[in-house]
Amino acid sequence: MTTSSLRRIGASILVTATAAAGYVAAPAAVGTPESAGDRGTHQVTTxxxxxxxxxxxxxxxxxxxxxxxxxxxxxxxxxxxxxxxxxxxxxxxxxxxxxxxxxxxxxxxxxxxxxxxxxxxxxxxxxxxxxxxxxxxxxxxxxxxxxxxxxxxxxxxxxxxxxxxxxxxxxxxxxxxxxxxxxxxxxxxxxxxxxAAIVTAPQQVQTVATLGDSITSSVATTIDENRRWPDILANRYAELPEHRRLAISNEGISGNRILNGVAKAGSAGANALSRLDKDVLTKPGVRTVLVLEGINDIYAGATADELIDGYRQLITRVHASGRCIVGGTLTPMGASFVYTPEKEAIRQQLNEFIRTSPELDGVVDFDAATRDPADPTRLKAEYDPGDGLHPNNAGSEAMGNAADLDTLRCS
CATH class of the missing domain: 2.60.120 (Jelly Rolls)
Structure with a gap:
């Protein structure tokens, strides 16, 4: 994270509008009557x-x-x-x-x-x-x-x-x-x-909200096995000492877009710009937003300039709330129904913005982690479930391992 980013974020954290806190779990009865207390702790979305x-x-x-x-x-x-x-x-x-x-x-x-x-x-x-x-x-x-x-x-x-x-x-x-x-x-x-499920945890523990679409929801992974890439990321943090852990809140909606879309039955959810506050910023303990969105917008006809403007609005609003925002590059779509050479050019332009923009507080290069070296427009064959778009279990594993764990900390 850059020094300018840290200056922009500042020292204070907005207190979220919806307070929350803890739970119990024991082998036969849920919970043991221990309290974390208030000193040195706060509420996080687990x-x-x-x-x-x-x-x-x-x-x-x-x-x-x-x-x-x-x-x-x-x-x-x-x-x-x-x-x-x-x-x-x-x-x-x-x-x-x-x-x-x-x-x-x-x-x-x-x-x-x-x-x-x-x-x-x-x-x-x-x-x-x-x-x-x-x-x-x-x-x-x-x-x-x-x-x-x-x-x-x-x-x-x-x-x-x-x-x-x-x-x-x-x-x-x-x-x-x-x-x-x-x-x-x-x-x-x-x-x-x-x-949401919310617990009281040490003050150093914060929540990363992964804002995205079906690739963040990980729809090509095995159901009931917690193989989504945000789950893989959570597993990595769980191996660290408690004071270095981060919680993960998966805010992906299948089919979601940055720009257009409204919530209705069978829909792709309200667009990311309209749902940012409710789905992300009001969740207790959220300190970093990791964004991976745009493929559905590209399919729907959005231009690179429109998408970059949308990203800049997300960046501005997240920073205004006192939090950090990290960009995730869009994964390959070359063998999918979305692909045309023109749409691939837009994906590349957006990824270039994500990789190089000083406005973001960090980058996770999901594209580099999942692309085929022989044809970078496509997923690696072992990551492709057959639709050329949604990474499978192995691809999700690669995505969850792509982030440097300190990149997602908002100091």
Whole structure:
């Protein structure tokens, strides 16, 4: 990171609008009654996803989401979202446990969340709710279940599509406290209403938000195996001493663009410029934004100048919030439906801007990590799942290993 970048960021950090903090995890009961305390700690997002819209509606069912933490911490809070809803959303029973397998919860690990001391929470359309903390500690890379009973009709469903993780819908009724998988007979590939998991961690631990599209969502990787490149990056940080770890919040939406797009059922989500604040900057502990976006804009006809202007707006707004922003070069698309020589030229122009712009606080060269040396417009054959665009497990591994770990620190 350059000295000018550090001067621009300054010494102060904006406190995010939505506070959060910790969780518990023990072998049979979720959590041990230890508190991190306030001294030398703060709230960080250990897991996150961006809000989109799932089709249909839900009525008197329980959804069981599965998430995996990136860093450990204390006093878990869960952030639930009705950001894209068209009517109030009511949950009267929300439980967190440790995943055993599929929809099954480790026996005895499930604990009920409260919201301002109550077990029922009503979330207005366009709003979110943050739970009270569950006292205790949870480790890094813990797979948790978050089960929530929807009272009545949900209206439009705020969800994260193509999650590369199965979630589960129950038969009719409240099954949030059930630790068996018996009632959860419908599998889904979306996270329902789940926006963030937040813990209290040492002050040095910060969150990196990866803002992107389907390549950041890692849609060509194996479902339920946490093979996304942000997961690989999180694994690397988890191996460091606690005071040197960074949390990762994956804010990719399949099909997303920097410039155009609005949230609607089956959509590619609201464009990055419009969702930056809600999906990234309001998540507790986010100190660095890593951007990898633009291929969908190129496919839709955006020019290099338009994309660079969009990047400059992201840079300006992230810096104005007191945070750092790192650019990720766009990966090859030469064997995909997106490719034409003209569109490849735009990708190259945008990558040149990302590699050389003094406005960014760092670069992760995903292009160099994944391209075929014999034909740099294409993914390496071993990274191509067959569509020429979305890196597979091996390609995702290469992307997750591409970043210098200190590049993502915002000192």
């Amino acid at each position: 897991w996150g996803a961006s809000d989109d819209i799932a089709g249909g509606t839900l009525n008197d069912v329980t959804v069981r989401n599965i998430l995996r933490t990136s860093v450990g911490g204390d006093d878990l809070r869960i952030r639930l979202s009705n950001a894209n809803g068209d009517q109030p959303l009511v949950f009267d029973s929300v439980y967190v446990g440790k995943q055993q397998a599929g929809a099954a919860v480790v026996p005895g690990s499930s604990r009920q969340l409260t919201f301002s001391g109550r077990t029922t929470v009503r979330i207005p359309p366009g709003a979110m709710a943050v739970s009270d903390p569950l006292p205790g500690r949870i480790g890094a890379k813990e797979s948790l279940t978050v089960s929530a009973h929807v009272v009545g009709q949900s209206g439009i469903i705020t969800a994260h599509n193509r999650a590369m993780q199965h979630s589960y819908k129950s038969t009719s009724g409240d099954h949030a406290a059930d630790e068996t998988a018996t009632a959860y007979q419908t599998e889904s590939s979306a996270w329902f209403f789940l926006n």
